[in-house]
Amino acid sequence: MTTIRGFQPYRRAALVLQAVIILGLPFLKIRGESAVRFDLPSLRLHFFGRALWIQEFFVVLIALLFFTFLILLVTLLFGRIWCGWLCPQTALTYLTEFAGQPAAKNLIRNIASYAGVFGVSLLVGANLIWYFVTPAEFFTRLLSDNLGPAITWAWSLLTIVLFADLAFIRHRFCATVCPYSRMQSTLFDSRTMVIAFDMQRSAECMDCAACVRTCPVGIDIRKGLSPACVSCAQCVDACAERLAKKDRQGLIGYFFGLPGQGIGFMRRNVLLVSAVTLSLMVFLVLLASGRQTLDMTVMPAHNFPPRITTDGKIINAYLIAFENRGSNALQVHLSALPAPASQTSIALNPATIMVRAGEHKTATVFAEMRDVPQHNSTVTFTLSADYGAAEQKPLLRKAVFAVPGKP
Ligand code: SF4
Ligand code: SF4
Known part of the structure; x- marks a missing residue:
């Protein structure tokens, strides 16, 4: 055999x-x-x-x-x-x-079976909730009789549906x-x-x-x-x-x-x-x-046209949108460099911005060029931050630095 x-x-x-x-x-x-x-x-x-x-x-x-x-x-x-x-x-x-297969004539066994299925339904219902509320928080709130209406209703509904499914369907x-x-x-x-x-x-x-x-x-x-x-x-x-x-x-x-x-x-x-x-x-x-943990978009701020100050500096304003996809707040450091051929430097204000975890933040940043270029030129913005373990290369974004009255 x-x-x-x-x-x-x-x-x-x-x-x-x-x-x-x-x-x-x-x-x-x-x-x-x-x-x-x-x-x-x-x-x-x-x-x-x-x-x-x-x-x-x-x-x-x-x-x-x-x-x-x-x-x-x-x-x-x-x-x-x-x-x-x-x-x-x-x-x-x-x-x-x-x-x-409940034994129709054995009432005690049937009650025990259904009680067991109800226990499993309670556990599985709670297990589904733990995918939204941590088990630690769930048990703390349960033991202090403070589950709240949303969790109580969700748990009750899940338990009833699971019990009907596992006991009868x-x-x-x-x-x-x-x-x-x-x-x-x-x-x-x-x-x-x-x-x-x-x-x-x-x-x-x-x-x-x-x-x-x-x-x-x-x-x-x-x-x-x-x-x-x-x-x-x-x-x-x-x-x-x-x-x-x-x-x-x-x-x-x-x-x-x-x-x-x-x-x-x-x-x-x-x-x-x-x-x-x-x-x-x-x-x-x-x-x-x-x-990437952090992202950045740079656009000219149209409500602040480029201008020349009385001491001959040029100021442009940019709307910079940051998106922090990480789990921690990040201190973002900004710097800007003009086109490679240019020897001028650019000062940014502000140059450091805090972006909270998950935050979409837009900030107006003023860029000031000390040696006035003859024409509009390209500026490269660089963004860096202390990412901790999830290191990321500095982000580079290009934008136009406009000289008033020049093409
Ligand atoms: S009745 Fe079903 S189990 Fe029995 S020999 Fe035939 S196929 Fe196999
Ligand atoms: S459900 Fe399908 S595979 Fe399972 S015992 Fe019945 S016929 Fe066989």
């Missing part, structure tokens, strides 16, 4: 690992902040030691677009692998399996509510990986119905593919176990298209979606690597 280990131990390990990561991430601190948290008061996303401000959310949109295409690609190649192995709904349904969610399950039939093609019954060996089926009994959504996979299948592979293991007693291979398995066909990665739709996914990934990496 062949011993069968099956997919379930690996699948359970993947689901438990995922639950541990989701529960644990808010407790993981990087540079003094939760690894992943959206801070509502400052509209700032903390992501593994980086802070993204709301004005930079196009990066998040590109990241979401990348993950959408990645999921499309994975679905096209591996079907509902996400549903069976990675989906949080599947993980929670698995972790609350004790409530899946469970796997029916996948077949009825989940938009991904609705969408995927349009993504599958004839070579997408599916769990299927090997029709070529149908004569070997013992009609034991072990595959049907174990199926969480009550499908008989022998009758063909069903959109309700969550790709959990329980039927694969059940059949393999039965047939192992006769030293034969199971009749249900993962197949790329029809049983007997091989993996076909070089399909036109796969190549197309791969190209888009790869392009988005490259774009995202370029965006992330080119991100």
Whole structure:
């Protein structure tokens, strides 16, 4: 008799690992902040030691677009692998399996099961809130009875929705509510990986119905593919176990298209979606690597035309916009140099400006040239600051220094 280990131990390990990561991430601190948290008061996303401000959310949109295409690609190649192995709904349904089949006649056991599911719902509801309010702040406010109406309502609502889902809806969610399950039939093609019954060996089926009994959504996979299948592979293991007693291979398995066909990665739709996914990934990496803590834009201040003072100096005014995308206030140092050929110097006022974390600040800066040039010339503004660990090269911006009455 062949011993069968099956997919379930690996699948359970993947689901438990995922639950541990989701529960644990808010407790993981990087540079003094939760690894992943959206801070509502400052509209700032903390992501593994980086802070993204709301004005930079196009990066998040590109990241979401990348993950959408990645999921499309994975679905096209591996079907509902996400549903069976990675989906949080599947993980929670698995972790609350004790409530899946309440014993109708055992009131005490039913109450205990539902109380357990309620406890899990409370914990998962709080866990979702920790992605917005740090666990430390949450527990401090909870223990001092000062959660506030917003957190209390959000936590209550999440707990009720999760309890209804985990206690009553469970796997029916996948077949009825989940938009991904609705969408995927349009993504599958004839070579997408599916769990299927090997029709070529149908004569070997013992009609034991072990595959049907174990199926969480009550499908008989022998009758063909069903959109309700969550790709959990329980039927694969059940059949393999039965047939192992006769030293034969199971009749249900993962197949790329029809049983007997091989993996076909070089399909036109796969190549197309791969190209888009790869392009988005490259774009995202370029965006992330080119991100600067501090940015500056220089424009002439039109409400202060260039002028010559009585002692012959020329003054220009500029509107300089600063954007501090870091987590700390920065003391910004400004300097300006005329075109390389010129020997004149330029004095700026003010030359030092404080920009708070996340602040968009516009300041009027006066530039004074002592030796009057004959024509309008180009000035290069240089911005530097003490960035601490996240060092950044000085920023250079060019602007025109206008001489009154000259072209
Ligand atoms: S048919 Fe098999 S893989 Fe699909 S849901 Fe049922 S047991 Fe899981
Ligand atoms: S478990 Fe295998 S042998 Fe038993 S009914 Fe299902 S397909 Fe047939």
